[in-house]
Amino acid sequence: MSTLTMTIPSRQRSATTGIPFARLCGVELRKQVDTRAGLWLLIVIALVNTALLVLTLTTAPPAELTWSNLTSAASLAQFVLLPLIGVMAATSEWSQRTGLTTFALEPRRTRVNLAKLASAGLLGLLVMLLTAVIGAVLNVVGIVFRGGDGSWAMDWSLLAGAALALLLLVAQGVAFGLAFLSTPIAIVAYLALPIVWTTLTVFISGLVGPSKWLDMNVTMLPLMMGEMSATGWAQLATSVAVWVGVPLAVGLWRTSRRDVA
Numbered sequence: 001m002s003t004l005t006m007t008i009p010s011r012q013r014s015a016t017t018g019i020p021f022a023r024l025c026g027v028e029l030r031k032q033v034d035t036r037a038g039l040w041l042l043i044v045i046a047l048v049n050t051a052l053l054v055l056t057l058t059t060a061p062p063a064e065l066t067w068s069n070l071t072s073a074a075s076l077a078q079f080v081l082l083p084l085i086g087v088m089a090a091t092s093e094w095s096q097r098t099g100l101t102t103f104a105l106e107p108r109r110t111r112v113n114l115a116k117l118a119s120a121g122l123l124g125l126l127v128m129l130l131t132a133v134i135g136a137v138l139n140v141v142g143i144v145f146r147g148g149d150g151s152w153a154m155d156w157s158l159l160a161g162a163a164l165a166l167l168l169l170v171a172q173g174v175a176f177g178l179a180f181l182s183t184p185i186a187i188v189a190y191l192a193l194p195i196v197w198t199t200l201t202v203f204i205s206g207l208v209g210p211s212k213w214l215d216m217n218v219t220m221l222p223l224m225m226g227e228m229s230a231t232g233w234a235q236l237a238t239s240v241a242v243w244v245g246v247p248l249a250v251g252l253w254r255t256s257r258r259d260v261a
Contacts, residue, residue, distance in 0.1 A: 019106050024115035025122065032089045032123055041085055048077035049131070053138055057146065065148025068155055071135030078127050082166065083173030086120040088187045090177025090251065099260040109255050116156055117174045117248075124170045124235045128163045157226035165220045172216070172244045178251020181258070194243070 033037045056073040057065065067077055090113070094098035106112050140150030181184040183202040192219060201211040211218055212235055222232045 001058040006092070018111075021111065021115060021118075024106065024112060025119045028089060028112075028115045029119035031092060032085050032119060035088070035092070037088055039087050041081055041088075045077045045081050048081070049074045051078055053134070055250030057138060057142055062142070062146050062148045065142035065146060066151040066153070067135055067141065068151070068153065068158070070138050070142070071132050071154070071159070072134055074131045074138075074164075075128070075166075075204060078131070079166060079169060079252070082127060083125055083169045084187055085123065086116075086170045087177040088183055089120050090114045090174045091181055091183045091186055093260075094181045094258075095183045102164065102255075103260055107201060110252055113174075113178060113255055115251055117171060120170045120174050121167050124166045125163060125194065128159075128166060132159070132180070155226060158224070161223040161226050161228070165224050168216070168240055169246065171248070175244050175248035175251055178255055179247040179255065181251075213244055216237060216243050 033042065052073050053070065056070060060069070088095075093102050093112075102112060103109055136152075139148070139150055139152070143150035173186075176190040177183070177186045180189060194215070195210070197215060198217055201207040201215065213219070216236075216239045219232070219236040220227050223236060228236075
C-alpha cells in the first residue's frame with residue numbers, strides 16, 4: 001500500500017510567508033530618499049546644517065569649539081525638517097496613488113505602515129550618526145584653523161536624548177501622515193497643532209499645569225538636556241501617547257479600511 005505525498009514547490013512555500021519585514025523596511029527607506037521631495041528635503045537639511053556649522057566655526061569662541069558643541073550645532077535642522085520625510089512616507093501610497101501596487105504585493109497594510117515607521121526611525125538614526133561624524137571632522141578643522149578647544153569628550157546622555165527626541169518627532173510625523181493621508185494637510189497639522197497648543201498655554205494660565213504632561217515641546221526639553229527624572233519620563237510618555245499614539249492608532253485604523261483607488 002503506497003501513500004501519496006504532495007510536495008509544495010519552494011517558490012510557492014516562500015510566497016505564502018509574505019515579504020520579509022526587513023525587505024519591506026528597505027523598500028520604504030529607499031522610497032523616502034529617492035523621491036524628488038525626499039531628496040530635496042535632505043539637501044535642505046544638509047544646507048541648513050552647513051550654514052549653522054560655518055556660523056559656529058567662525059563666530060564661537062575657541063573654547064566652545066568641541067566635538068559635542070559642533071555636533072549639537074549640526075543637529076538643529078533635522079529636528080524641524082526630518083519628521084516631514086516621515087509625513088511623506090506615510091502619505092506616499094495615497095498621494096502618489098501607488099497603494100494598489102504596494103498593497104497587492106503586501107496585503108497586510110498595518111505591516112506596511114509599521115515598515116514605514118521603522119524605516120523613518122532608521123533614517124533618523126543614520127542622520128544622527130552622520131551628524132556626529134561631521135562634528136568630529138569639523139572639530140579637527142576648529143583645532144587647526146581657529147585654535148579651538150578640540151575636546152573629544154561627548155556627553156552621551158545628551159546625544160542619546162537628542163537621538164530619542166528625533167525618533168519621537170519622526171514617529172509623530174509618520175503618525176500624522178497616516179491619520180490625515182494627505183501630504184499638505186498632514187504637514188500643516190504637524191507644524192500648526194503643537195504651536196497652537198503651546199500658544200494657548202501662554203495665554204490661558206489654567207493650561208500651564210496640563211502642558212507639563214501634554215506638550216511634547218515641553219516634555220522633551222529635559223530629555224534633550226540629559227536631565228530626565230521619573231516624573232519626566234512619565235510626562236514624556238503621556239505627551240507621546242497623545243501626540244504620537246492617538247494619531248498613529250487613528251491612522252492604522254483608517255488605512256486598514258480605506259479603499260485603494
